[in-house]
Amino acid sequence: MAVTLKDVAERAGVSRSAVSRTFTEGASVSAKTRAKVEAAAQELGYSPNALASSLTTGRTKLIGLVSNNFHNPLFLEVFDLFTRGLQERGLRPLLVNLSHETDPANSVRMLRQYSVDGVIVASSTLQPSFAEAFRDAGVPVVHSFGRYTTSPHVHVVGIDNIACGRMAAQALIARGHRRVAFMGGPEGATSTQDRARGFLDALATHPEIAVSVSYASAYSFDAGRAEMARLLQSDPAEAYFGGDDVLSIGALSAIADKGLQVPQDIGIIGLNDMAMARWENINLTTIRQPIPEIIAASIDLVVATIEQPDRHPETRLFPCRVIERGTLRPLPD
Amino acid sequence: MAVTLKDVAERAGVSRSAVSRTFTEGASVSAKTRAKVEAAAQELGYSPNALASSLTTGRTKLIGLVSNNFHNPLFLEVFDLFTRGLQERGLRPLLVNLSHETDPANSVRMLRQYSVDGVIVASSTLQPSFAEAFRDAGVPVVHSFGRYTTSPHVHVVGIDNIACGRMAAQALIARGHRRVAFMGGPEGATSTQDRARGFLDALATHPEIAVSVSYASAYSFDAGRAEMARLLQSDPAEAYFGGDDVLSIGALSAIADKGLQVPQDIGIIGLNDMAMARWENINLTTIRQPIPEIIAASIDLVVATIEQPDRHPETRLFPCRVIERGTLRPLPD
DNA sequence: AAGATATTTGCAACCGGTTGCAAAAACTTT
DNA sequence: AAAGTTTTTGCAACCGGTTGCAAATATCTT
Incomplete structure (x- = not known):
């Protein structure tokens, strides 16, 4: 059913490596082969299998997005911004709902099975140990909406x-x-x-x-x-x-x-x-x-940690401000 | 870094196939080898790579969950139920946010690259053609909250x-x-x-x-x-x-x-x-x-279609009912 | 205990890609 | 046009698993 690298190679009359290279950023292919390959790929409707390539490259571009806040309407905004922010960087959110889950080890195992490149734990009500379980498993992790500590064990982004x-x-x-x-x-x-x-x-x-x-x-x-x-x-x-x-x-x-x-x-x-x-x-x-800032920083930080896994854990806190509306009497002059 | 099948095999003193089989439901392994393998796996902290195995089995257990409704609070409930429902069946939702996306082809390509087993399009505001693009690509698809038609081209679940x-x-x-x-x-x-x-x-x-x-x-x-x-x-x-x-x-x-x-x-x-x-x-x-019913039916249907890809498209509509509260005057006696 | 049958095991090929390496082809230089 | 350089190409091995097949082992018959 599915069209593979080999099919394209045969059709274009080149080696499999040539095909792989035309779809790899910065690889060495002549304009002529590239054209042949692209034409063949087009005709066959080929698109490379991201999972197969992850096997050798070690990158899946999958990010675990873990939360237990599926009842606070704020989190719809949070999911919206996370999914869009990740997509814009070519990353894919694998969503994990912890609402009825008690054992963090389960989620860690599952996300490791899918070789996620990193994990974002988006919750203010999960214990720090939860995010730490990912770090201990060697997975880059950011705890969004987490708690500030002077010597964090994982990256924390949130408010003070x-x-x-x-x-x-x-x-x-x-x-x-x-x-x-x-x-x-x-x-x-x-x-x-x-x-x-x-x-x-x-x-x-x-x-x-x-x-x-x-x-x-x-x-x-x-x-x-x-x-x-x-x-x-x-x-x-x-x-x-x-x-x-x-x-x-x-x-x-x-x-x-x-x-x-x-x-x-x-x-x-x-x-x-x-x-x-x-x-x-x-x-x-x-x-x-400032939700958008918190989320942007979380994504930045998880990406940075993927590229540089021994990066020191850091805390990024954003300032909040009072929004005056109608449920508090006005300030006296 | 990561522990592989081979590591476990060597440690347990068995072949790679034996290890693979102990982690495969219903495969033939003696109690003795199973014990050896499980001990070795335990010691090394091994868990099988789901993506590598998908390569041969053809199943990733990944389900694309596609929506453009990231501003309607109803959809937080929808995502909660979908993620939990999928997780309970051992499936993983890969979330796609279409809010600012115009070209369905993009999403189709992306989800195919990740070899999702099926796709659920959860939206009442997307054109039927969007879900059909997945079917045309050979991916089992269900359009949740979609529109009823007498001869649907894809599965539709929703209300009348x-x-x-x-x-x-x-x-x-x-x-x-x-x-x-x-x-x-x-x-x-x-x-x-x-x-x-x-x-x-x-x-x-x-x-x-x-x-x-x-x-x-x-x-x-x-x-x-x-x-x-x-x-x-x-x-x-x-x-x-x-x-x-x-x-x-x-x-x-x-x-x-x-x-x-x-x-x-x-x-x-x-x-x-x-x-x-x-x-x-x-x-x-x-x-x-009846959101929970709609979602349960959507999951059932996508799973059924994965198992039986040439299944005929069907429409499942659920009855609604009036919930009396305070914004309509009471019925006259 | 020998033969028949059933179960378990390892080999080797494969899934769909990537990549180091050396050979081939294409350019430069003189 | 020959020699030297650079770029492009294909081979083959590998990523981490699965699986058909035949050989090896275990179990059952008589």
């Missing part, structure tokens, strides 16, 4: 969650709130831990402001809604830092149910700036993560 | 958009609306054309009801919002069938801006039942597409 927590605190302080709170994602997620830490750090110098902290069970609408409903039962704070947009939108829904006005009765600031935050009927004040 | 249009019309008729309208997605999309057709068909037998039709420029929040804002400038209908949920949510935002109440002043019914439709602060009445 501690700084974001601080930024959120400052936004609430600047508005003169006296009772504020952090409503985090799942307590075990390092992203939530760091955001809480930055938030509390910034407020530590403001003893006049009352602070409290609670955690939703997941980064999801329902979890945010349930947690806010619980908080509203007894003496809520004036303003909340929601650990994530989708969580914050869930919280908004609980607030509306209770008949309270946002931002008059209660304020909220999210984190991510996902597409829905901009929707006018949600209009969430939030802290924007 | 005409029936859905009819269903939407009936929902509005049953509520006693006298002026209704269809606000479709891009006019060129076959899904929109069919939904419009069903909608108009059902209303044809109700000459007392005034009907109008208009189209948004895309299946997106902004397009829905802009189109509804335009409609509200002059004499809008009492109730709308929005061609899609995200479009309808955009429309809701324009309606709220105008200070109108839903469903009292204006009603809307969407289509898809994506996650956000359920969010209490959106609470969109809509028609549910």
Whole structure:
């Protein structure tokens, strides 16, 4: 069925090497043979088998794209940018969904079987050890949306969650709130831990402001809604830092149910700036993560590591900024 | 670096074939050799190279998952279910993002280079010819969310958009609306054309009801919002069938801006039942597409076609149903 | 225990490509 | 036109596996 190198070689009346060379960047072929080969290839509808060639070249141009965030709408943007970014560089994303997978070893084995050139772990809720398992297997790996550490074992690209927590605190302080709170994602997620830490750090110098902290069970609408409903039962704070947009939108829904006005009765600031935050009927004040930059850097870094495997692990963090919308009262003049 | 068959064979003191056979389902190996080989493989950390074996077996277990819907939140659910469904069957999704791609031939060539066993085209806005290009190249293909035709050239799985249009019309008729309208997605999309057709068909037998039709420029929040804002400038209908949920949510935002109440002043019914439709602060009445069934059927069909390539193209359509929420007034008793 | 049968094993060729090397062909130089 | 250089070409081995076949081994009959 499939047309092979040999078929083209016979048709063009040249050796198999000649055909291989015409399809290899920078190989030595005369204009005449190239023309013959290209004509024959055209006629037969030949296109080289990438997998067969990977056997000798050692490169598949396959990149494992591993995530467990298939419920946070932000990740549709993430997948869009990753797939396009990889395609533009001639790389192919092999998608791995970890939603119901517990054993990282499984994914490592599978991706090794497919000889991926590199792996991008896109998740803020996976343990660092997960990405490290790939490194230990000798596969170049980047942990996107991962946690900053001073001596990382793998490349990490993301935001400084501690700084974001601080930024959120400052936004609430600047508005003169006296009772504020952090409503985090799942307590075990390092992203939530760091955001809480930055938030509390910034407020530590403001003893006049009352602070409290609670955690939703997941980064999801329902979890945010349930947690806010619980908080509203007894003496809520004036303003909340929601650990994530989708969580914050869930919280908004609980607030509306209770008949309270946002931002008059209660304020909220999210984190991510996902597409829905901009929707006018949600209009969430939030802290924007520069997703396109994070993804571009992740791709750069995985490509660089493929070319230079002993490259030292590095951390690239991008600055976030507050996006003013309608869920936090305006700054006093 | 990598451990190969040969390494394991030498270590275990057997032939390469013996090693290959221990890792091949149903091959003939004695318990004794199997044990020796497994021990050696364990010690060396060997796992077989899936791509090398694909060369002789002709199967890569790679499935091309092609889409251009990286902005409709519904598709995050779609990708979640596809990736998990494929993984459960030992298949690997190679993701292709067509968002900015115009030439199907490119994708066909690329997926052929990677010898994918089959392709799933997941899109309601791609031309049938796109999926057909794969079939013409001899690659088993299923068009998910595609259009029903009586004599399909490729497998199609989806919903009966005409029936859905009819269903939407009936929902509005049953509520006693006298002026209704269809606000479709891009006019060129076959899904929109069919939904419009069903909608108009059902209303044809109700000459007392005034009907109008208009189209948004895309299946997106902004397009829905802009189109509804335009409609509200002059004499809008009492109730709308929005061609899609995200479009309808955009429309809701324009309606709220105008200070109108839903469903009292204006009603809307969407289509898809994506996650956000359920969010209490959106609470969109809509028609549910049975996404999990569509995806399971798509996977079944692509697998069946891989095993039996000359299988006749078939169409599998799943029934939709109205999900009552808050954007359409209640049925009269 | 010999013969018949069934199972296991290794050899060698193959899958579809790439690549080092030496020979052949094409140019330069004088 | 001969000698020297450079470029192009094909051979053959290899990448990491699989598989048909015949030989070797094990198991079953009687």
